[in-house]
Amino acid sequence: MTLISSTFFPKTSSTSSVQSTDNTGTPFTFADCLQTAVNTQGQKDDAIDAIGSEMRQMIKQRGATTEQISMVNSIFIEAENTGISPAEAKDFLRSLSKDQLEALQVAHCLADTIDIDSLSDEGAINLLLSKDNQLDVDNNGMVEIGIGITFRMPPPNASDEVKAAWDEMTEGMDEKELMIMDFYFMSEFLTTNIKTNSAGEAIGFYSPKDPEWQNPYAAASFSWQDQAQKMLDNLEASKRHMDLERYNQTKDFFTSWKATLAEYGVS
Numbered sequence: 001m002t003l004i005s006s007t008f009f010p011k012t013s014s015t016s017s018v019q020s021t022d023n024t025g026t027p028f029t030f031a032d033c034l035q036t037a038v039n040t041q042g043q044k045d046d047a048i049d050a051i052g053s054e055m056r057q058m059i060k061q062r063g064a065t066t067e068q069i070s071m072v073n074s075i076f077i078e079a080e081n082t083g084i085s086p087a088e089a090k091d092f093l094r095s096l097s098k099d100q101l102e103a104l105q106v107a108h109c110l111a112d113t114i115d116i117d118s119l120s121d122e123g124a125i126n127l128l129l130s131k132d133n134q135l136d137v138d139n140n141g142m143v144e145i146g147i148g149i150t151f152r153m154p155p156p157n158a159s160d161e162v163k164a165a166w167d168e169m170t171e172g173m174d175e176k177e178l179m180i181m182d183f184y185f186m187s188e189f190l191t192t193n194i195k196t197n198s199a200g201e202a203i204g205f206y207s208p209k210d211p212e213w214q215n216p217y218a219a220a221s222f223s224w225q226d227q228a229q230k231m232l233d234n235l236e237a238s239k240r241h242m243d244l245e246r247y248n249q250t251k252d253f254f255t256s257w258k259a260t261l262a263e264y265g266v267s
Helices: 013-017 030-047 053-061 066-082 086-094 098-107 121-128 160-170 175-192 224-237 244-263
Strands: 019-021 027-029 143-145 148-150 194-196 202-205
Touching: 053 066, 053 098, 066 098, 066 121, 086 121, 121 143, 160 244, 175 194, 175 244, 224 244
Parallel strands: none
Antiparallel strands: 019 027, 143 148, 194 202
């Protein structure tokens, strides 16, 4: 949907007084025509679900109004149709109204008002994209949304085969279980980004904004199959410390994950 600004349609007496008739002979003004065009485009946008069912449900749970959901959907459609690049995203955000920015804030569960000047290109572009389409512009394995940073499995830059395997594995899985599984994959970053002192002792972790940060999923040596096997090996080593039901569920998941990856030809 192209946003229509009053700049292009100045409010003058001549605009509102020009009349024509529709096919029933009823008079209507230019303003009526304009409003009809806007309403029709809005209906077309609402007929296209650019948000996605999962994100739409989450937005509703966050208390978004029907109007806000419609705004977000239209923004996502416009950003996609115009091919906004990460470098252009902040200018696009500046063109939005206060209400539209508030709708995006609710949609992405942001605690603070969107401060456009404080955003990175990645943080800005991901405000204009649905969850499934968000980008990892700097390939650090994380996704910036506004000023927030999150991990998403599979990482945005994973292959289509990995993404298809994940969709098959997680179909019908509830949000709580997905979060638990996400943590296992996120732990790869913790072991890769341990910060040590001069004596080699662990003193913390590097953050995604640190120059020392590494994305294990982007390493040339990374193997999804090897990772799945490592998860199973670590699970066995931790078995005695785990609830039996959780152990069995996790073992079944990673055993199936390894097999599903193989079905999609992922090494």
